[in-house]
Amino acid sequence: MSDQLNPTRRGNTTQLTKDNSLLNYALITGPGRSGTTWLGQMMNTYDHCVYKYEPFGRSKRYKDWRSDLESADVEELRRRFASLCSNFDHDVDLPPFTAKSFRWQNPQLLHLLYGLGNRVEALKPLYHWYGQTKLTSETPILIKDVNFPTPLLPRLCEVLQPKLIGMIRNPFGRIASALKGKELSQLNQRSQSEKIAGMRRSIDAVGGNFLAEYRDRLQEMSDIQLDAVIWRIQVEPLVEYTRSYDQGLVVVYEDLCNDPQGKITEIFDFVGWELGQSTRDFINESTAGERQLSDKSKAYFSVYRDPRTSMSKWKTQLTDEQQADIASVIRDSPLKELWSDLPL
Template identity: 90%
Template sequence: MSDQLNPTRRGNTTQLTKDDSPFNYVLITGPGRSGTTWLGRMMDSYEHCSYKFEPFVRSPLYREWKNDLESGDVKELRRRFASLCSNFDHDVDLPPFPAKSFRWQNPQLLHLLYGLGSRVEALKPLYHWYGHTKLTSETPILIKDVNFPTPLLPRLCEVLQPKLIGMIRNPFGRIASTLKGKQLNQFSQRSQSDKIEGMRRSIDAVGGNFLAEYRDRLEEMSDMQLDAVIWRIQVEPLVEYTRSYDQGLVVVYEDLCNDPQSKITEIFNFVGWELGQTTRDFINESTTGERQLSDQSKAYFSVYRDPRTSMSKWKTQLTDEQQADIASVIRDSPLKDLWSDLPL
């Protein structure tokens, strides 16, 4: 890609010492429906990490921190974030609760208190109190956050210095999965005009000639073509920044589906964790096939499915016309060669 796509923050950066960094962070991010939840669950099986699930989406406290990210003092931001992660929060410390070296609490009781807190707001402090445990510098903090804005990633990485995992899925699979979610009413849908205006703002935020050929003719495009442009807006700058960041790793969902055991070994080596039997067992359990669930929404978000079937569903979910519309936009993507089976 050209330099014009690079969202790297300009100007001076503040170097942090180990004393400024009480925790080692690992951040998984990527567009929705790209496998980030599945990877997060795999990595959460590591017995020494504390897992924070979509904090910038679910928690007002973490969102407030994110809002201060660009203008705040680096050391103060670092201190505040460590304080947030040290707490046990109903919004981001979610079941299931795999065995952890630092957790003494009974998992069944944690489940019970979480459920009570979900029903009665006044009971959430009880969940926070019982679930709290002291974390040390030896406890990695694993954060999974979907759709974290790429223009903010350089600043977040400057402040937290995480190992960054950018996860992506092929555009046909991701669009087909999102389309299925819309049919199940899992996503709120904006008006066409609001959608197009948001796309223009995103294109302008990257700057240069990024997707300039589409900017002024979005109104003329089909829904599938618009979704393909959105994929490029979300994925191309994320991949470029992750590749340029010295602690970054791009993970392709289809590679994880094809060989989960080998890929998770590579990922654990990247973050410096020892791969154990618990993680291998979870992978075996989660890939044996789709669980039959009566609730379609739970089935849609389930991590228990045959990954080889899941990654290829788009071939039957999308019509030939829909595939052709997506291909007309993706053909020029610098990332298209990451997948060998795209109908381009």
């Protein structure tokens, strides 16, 4: 890890060359509760893109492809992945089915078949058959995959050569949101021993002196301090790699909250898409304020909320003691300068 991480996009002089067999991919990734779903839905309003939602976490076929990522031939991996994306998958091709230039299927019928597949497993192949689309390099494929393992990103980018968007959120906001999810039983909780073992493996995978000062005293730390170390494990290597990748852009959740229209214009320019009225309309709708939903799960995962309120909730959600515990770990982070309002 370098001591200084530039908070803006960085480009190298070495340019990636697109193989003619490659499709046009854009990948959004980042830790959970960092705004990746909101950004994914914004970008899915582009009427020429195919949207794949959490493929590596939800679909066995995509998981199998990822398991071969490090060992299989690059060209074979490219062909297999293009085939996966051309198919319609009940687990990753989700409603709503907005108007798309390439889609000949009736959106209402797609939605009906999706619902039937939820009820009857045997009907899913009908959904897969009706929804499949022939893709070309003129059809951008947008992939949103939360918590994609950073050590695998270089290989994934070698194979797919995507436009990479690494999305991050300030540690106080992300930890407060995750705590709320656990309180609502919307997020899985691991035992402390499992948590610490996983953290040590992740620290060792980065190598060097990365977080060496914490590795052997994790057992002594509070749960909130452990969550702050996890934030550093997940975010710092992701930012480091994204900044060094020729086609990488780091997006800070709070920047998107402060100026959604301006930031999405920058993001569309980065991926080479033309920003349209449907995207502007969705941003206006999604930022108008929180919807009253009786289902707590839907409310927790909803993208319809006032972003300025959402990004500042941590200031009242976290106690002074919790904020102090987070600060004790984050003070040494090279990324702390990305946020001016952290209590450090």
